[in-house]
Amino acid sequence: MLDFSFKVLNKDKNSKARRGRIKTRRGEIETPIFMPVGTVGSVKGLTPDDLNDLGAQIILGNTYHLFLRPGLALLDDFGGLHDFMKWDKPILTDSGGFQVFSLADLRNIKEEGVTFKSHINGSKLFISPEISMKIQASINSEIVMAFDECPPDPRDHKYIENSIERTTRWLNRCKTTIKDGQALFGINQGGIFTDLRLRHLEQIVELDLPGYAIGGLSVGETNEEMYEVLDNITYKFPENKPRYLMGVGKPEDILEGIESGVDMFDCVMPTRNARNGQLFTWNGRVNIKRKDFEFDHDPIDKECNCYTCRNFSKAYLRHLFKAHEILLYRLLSIHNLHFYLDLVEKSREKIEDGSFKEWKAKVIDKIKERVTKD
């Protein structure tokens, strides 16, 4: 029995943005939502308590990474990732496809599946739609992504035209093997081509899945190309199903996605950039390394009420960065994830009162202003 539903609660007056609610067996998710990425069984540097304090409602686990470590035997032994890492709210898992196509060496793609070498120890591995479903069954995530092909070049029309057909066939195999109780999302591919995207969408919508994702974006195309695709296709996805834009992205990308009607996002940027000292704020991105922060007693953002901004000065954080103190990664990850979760929370509020489009235009300008100054 699948305990999963989605409802659109509000629509923005002047855009395609929508405010919704996903119900899962492990609680509700208010959309639009951002999902922190817990690649190998932890959101880097943070405990589940940290994530709860941040108001995270769902996190993402990476099937490829979890398949390599800790591996299926251990996941099965704990009945899934939740009890293993002590996170009791919903988890979404990607299919492993993106990592197989981007991280692993020496891929060999056949109709049956993909043979590749582990990026950790070079051992030969094989993932097929059935195996991806099996791994995600062991992880026991609430939302399971279909195993799709991620074409290397989003502009290669010929390649992509063949690829989407295979992705559809693989999706059918996923649907056949998905574990009862898990919600399977189909992934729309088609590169930057609206015609291919819509053709593929038609094929996967026929399967009447619990949700649909947009894959194959933010992989080398320009911002404008991505926004155009989003604008052309998102509103054609089923109205009554959640829409997930995979692996995207910068704060401005998320706002553009929401405006086009996307409900769910994930990205490693808030945690990865934190480890490089880069911070997201409502006034744009800043790096904690900046010389003019050396004696700055203010927090990263005076308006921010995250744990880091409530407690620590830029001068102290800059010192931790300079001294390579590991505490920094936790503190900056907390700030950045708070910003991303605040971004989608404010978006929900603005959609509710119908002012999302105007608010978004103002916010995006502020972000862009500071980025160019940096």
Place this chain on the structure above:
Amino acid sequence: MLDFSFKVLNKDKNSKARRGRIKTRRGEIETPIFMPVGTVGSVKGLTPDDLNDLGAQIILGNTYHLFLRPGLALLDDFGGLHDFMKWDKPILTDSGGFQVFSLADLRNIKEEGVTFKSHINGSKLFISPEISMKIQASINSEIVMAFDECPPDPRDHKYIENSIERTTRWLNRCKTTIKDGQALFGINQGGIFTDLRLRHLEQIVELDLPGYAIGGLSVGETNEEMYEVLDNITYKFPENKPRYLMGVGKPEDILEGIESGVDMFDCVMPTRNARNGQLFTWNGRVNIKRKDFEFDHDPIDKECNCYTCRNFSKAYLRHLFKAHEILLYRLLSIHNLHFYLDLVEKSREKIEDGSFKEWKAKVIDKIKERVTKD
């Protein structure tokens, strides 16, 4: 005005162990106490909230490291380390002597002070008793350690005999320049030689300082040599002043020190060993890497009520170690510091009820048993 006092509250029936209380301008410290080490302005991986949750009563800052980074200008700008790192309880700072003599390159020791090269960028630096007091004034610690010479070999009688005279002269200069409001502790040197230790002790006790430390141990001598020195000299330290055994040590060393009458301890072991996966428990030391922990659902120590043991399994922690996830360092540091703080808390209880010596004999055996098994 110095707001600093020490009182012995209880004595153990069958040993020299004592239970006391230090009062400082930033609160009280129950002794015997262990001080977590915050080398460069953070106890690695932990926030002040983590330390408060652990029941830490005082932490140690390293003068040498803080002199290099963040440096005096920044410390002065924040009025000291407390506000900079947001720790509002007492801080003890070492004098920088130990690091100058162990970490820095190309030392040149003269009566005036020591010239050396920074271990970070090779720049030429100079620390004298006056400069050590000035740095510690900028850190604004509650307890300031005198700048002493740390002889390279604890068994070189001739060298040490000259060295203790210089350390006494340097101590006089420290006393002249100590900032009002900070409590200066003198450091007893003398290697493994009871005669030199006692001769030096007599010299420094004449200055009637707020507290006294035992330096130059745990630097290459055997455990037995160290315990013998402790046993021969500690009880001859002033009864009404706190006694601090610097940089020591293993859990068993701390119990031996307490039995000899020591009140204060610090050591990097709980946090440093955590980063290598080594854990302290009431059943001895274990490494989280152990193959037999792979599927172990139990916490590190079932009796332990630290955050890590209340929440996570050995299997999960082992996975974090294998996957190099930075969350591990925080979780294991929490467990190890909890153990050390628990060790001194239990010691205080046992001294209060007069059963410390018997309890210690039992505990030390348990620890040793598991260590040899590992």
